[in-house]
Amino acid sequence: MTTDLAVVSRARSGDPEAFRMLVESHSRATFRVAYRMTGNEHDADDVVQETFLRAYRQLRHFEERADFGTWLHRIAVNCSLDLLRARSRADKQYGGDPESAELAGAAGARSEAQQDRLMISAELKTQVATAMKRLSASERTAFILRHFEGMPVEEIGKTLGIQVSATKHTIFRAVRKLRESLEPFVRSTPCNT
Amino acid sequence: MQHLTEEQLVAHYYHDADAVTAEAHLATCEECRAQLATLRSVLALIDQLPIPEKNGAYGEEVWTRLRWKLGSERRRSRVWGTISAIAAALALAFIGGMLWHAGTQQSSPAAVAAKNTPSPAAAAQTASNSSSVVSRDRLLLVVVSDHLDSSERILLELSNADAKHPLDITSESRRAGELVASNRIYRQTAARRGETRIASLLSDLEPVLLELSHAGSTLSPDEIASLQKRIDSKGLLFKVRVVSAQVNGQDGVTKAPPKGMDSL
Numbered sequence A: 001m002t003t004d005l006a007v008v009s010r011a012r013s014g015d016p017e018a019f020r021m022l023v024e025s026h027s028r029a030t031f032r033v034a035y036r037m038t039g040n041e042h043d044a045d046d047v048v049q050e051t052f053l054r055a056y057r058q059l060r061h062f063e064e065r066a067d068f069g070t071w072l073h074r075i076a077v078n079c080s081l082d083l084l085r086a087r088s089r090a091d092k093q094y095g096g097d098p099e100s101a102e103l104a105g106a107a108g109a110r111s112e113a114q115q116d117r118l119m120i121s122a123e124l125k126t127q128v129a130t131a132m133k134r135l136s137a138s139e140r141t142a143f144i145l146r147h148f149e150g151m152p153v154e155e156i157g158k159t160l161g162i163q164v165s166a167t168k169h170t171i172f173r174a175v176r177k178l179r180e181s182l183e184p185f186v187r188s189t190p191c192n193t
Numbered sequence B: 001m002q003h004l005t006e007e008q009l010v011a012h013y014y015h016d017a018d019a020v021t022a023e024a025h026l027a028t029c030e031e032c033r034a035q036l037a038t039l040r041s042v043l044a045l046i047d048q049l050p051i052p053e054k055n056g057a058y059g060e061e062v063w064t065r066l067r068w069k070l071g072s073e074r075r076r077s078r079v080w081g082t083i084s085a086i087a088a089a090l091a092l093a094f095i096g097g098m099l100w101h102a103g104t105q106q107s108s109p110a111a112v113a114a115k116n117t118p119s120p121a122a123a124a125q126t127a128s129n130s131s132s133v134v135s136r137d138r139l140l141l142v143v144v145s146d147h148l149d150s151s152e153r154i155l156l157e158l159s160n161a162d163a164k165h166p167l168d169i170t171s172e173s174r175r176a177g178e179l180v181a182s183n184r185i186y187r188q189t190a191a192r193r194g195e196t197r198i199a200s201l202l203s204d205l206e207p208v209l210l211e212l213s214h215a216g217s218t219l220s221p222d223e224i225a226s227l228q229k230r231i232d233s234k235g236l237l238f239k240v241r242v243v244s245a246q247v248n249g250q251d252g253v254t255k256a257p258p259k260g261m262d263s264l
């Protein structure tokens, strides 16, 4: 966005009105990234808040030639990653979430019996969400950045602080988990091994 | 014929692989084509995952929530700027006072000599030191009152936190880190001045601030609960308010300079 440039420079010089304009014009895009990353609306709203707070504090480090939207996007990804990691640490302390895995199995068996497309599409939302929840913080981040954002593997590696080969493997692990969870829901092919 | 591995298929899907090799194999292998088709269908499912649509007022809502936080952040950084300037001045004045005090008590040959032959310079020094004791006391009250305000805000946020979910405390932790250093100076100063109530409150406060400053960016539900327990068991919030009110009262009596003491 070319109009951002002037506004960003005003915001950098401490004009709150300019920062308000940036917040208002980038909130929805930031929410979409945050929602994909966190998978729930409440967390996404929190990530949006934290993203703009961090952006405000780091505004003087923002290079004016860079794209503000891209810069904000990266902050949102990092905030989400922090949240996912904190959440998974907390989950470990409380012994994981066996319930959701059980749920996924049961629903899988059910849907093979029912071929009603409407039922499936309603159920699918839950299934896809559940499948995404099975991913670790890094797997989820790597997958979303590759799949939805089309970010190059090298960039994803930098975001996660890991090597290129490890990044590729993380994306692969994510896809394999998703496939394991969701394959029962796609029309099965004759050549399954 | 060697089939493509799962990993190669995924890499192929995202164009992260040696495209020629994979494509050459796929052109001749129905089984791998089927595998790729399944992979595409699975990933297509994920593309359908809906994202809640936020309406046009969302940006404004975000700003409304945010504005309050930014406001308190700006106030905090101003207050902190003032506090650290005063704390530095206080520490210097305090050390200066101690040195002078030690000098007169130990009766070193130089001090004895100075006593026996009182020079105008020595008399002037004594006068300036006694007046600086008064202004230092006022300074202590002003900075302690600001310090308690900031600490109270953090304690309040912690006490009100929902102990069922992890809590992001990035900014609280940073603020606590800043407060720990000043807390130590004020506690020592208060103890030496015989302000036992302030000193004892500050020594209750210190471990909580310290723990918070080392907690990193997130508190787990357990950590929140344990900190809340500590705040509760010492009646810390209540004490902070009482002493804060007391300090503010004294502050008024001694006609402390106004809070915007940036000139210091």
Ligand SMILES: [Zn+2]
Pocket (backbone or CB within 6 Å): B002, B003, B004, B025, B029, B030, B031, B032, B033
């Ligand atoms: Zn093959």
